[in-house]
Amino acid sequence: xxxxxxxxxxxxxxxxxxxxxxxxxxxxxxxxxxxxxxxxxxxxxxxxxxxxxxxxxxxxxxxxxxxxxxxxxxxxxxxxxxxxxxxxxxxxxxxxxxxxxxxxxxxxxxxxxxxxxxxxxxxxxxxxxxxxxxxxxxxxxxxxxxxxxxxxxxxxxxxxxxxxxxxxxxxxxxxxxxxxxxxxxxxxx
Numbered sequence: 474x475x476x477x478x479x480x481x482x483x484x485x486x487x488x489x490x491x492x493x494x495x496x497x498x499x500x501x502x503x504x505x506x507x508x509x510x511x512x513x514x515x516x517x518x519x520x521x522x523x524x525x526x527x528x529x530x531x532x533x534x535x536x537x538x539x540x541x542x543x544x545x546x547x548x549x550x551x552x553x554x555x556x557x558x559x560x561x562x563x564x565x566x567x568x569x570x571x572x573x574x575x576x577x578x579x580x581x582x583x584x585x586x587x588x589x590x591x592x593x594x595x596x597x598x599x600x601x602x603x604x605x606x607x608x609x610x611x612x613x614x615x616x617x618x619x620x621x622x623x624x625x626x627x628x629x630x631x632x633x634x635x636x637x638x639x640x641x642x643x644x645x646x647x648x649x650x651x652x653x654x655x656x657x658x659x660x661x662x
Contacts, residue, residue, distance in 0.1 A: 571656065
């Protein structure tokens with residue numbers, strides 16, 4: 474079947490009219506249209522965590538600096554001495570709460586009668602105290618500094634030979650301390 478030129482024109486015009494009606498009809502049905510734009514932002518909470526005034530590496534804790542006696546020389550400790558040192562945890566300037574823990578490790582050459590005390594808890598090693606030296610500094614606390622005092626005492630053994638042997642051994646007692654701070658997670662709602 475052969476279409477005439479006139480029929481082809483009529484069919485083409487009908488298709489074009491249908492397309493135009495669909496376009497116009499679609500816009501007629503969408504009478505109300507609004508587009509609103511904007512931007513977003515968030516202030517990021519600041520994180521500040523320091524220990525004994527340092528943010529990465531603490532100064533060496535020296536037991537001999539916590540005991541003053543004219544009978545000792547060269548910054549040494551001996552049987553009969555005692556003292557204490559502080560771990561100062563500081564979150565001043567932080568916009569979030571901080572959970573922290575203090576842990577001791579790798580104690581070497583510790584004299585037998587050197588004992589430690591924290592918050593009324595006595596221990597033969599600093600490592601034994603580690604699980605108890607913890608705390609939280611709230612985000613809205615008026616003071617964001619907490620001090621943990623660790624006391625030490627080197628008692629006489631009652632055995633002069635043992636004490637003398639420790640002194641002759643010229644021990645160099647060392648330990649590592651790590652203070653870890655972590656953000657207090659906001660409560661999930």
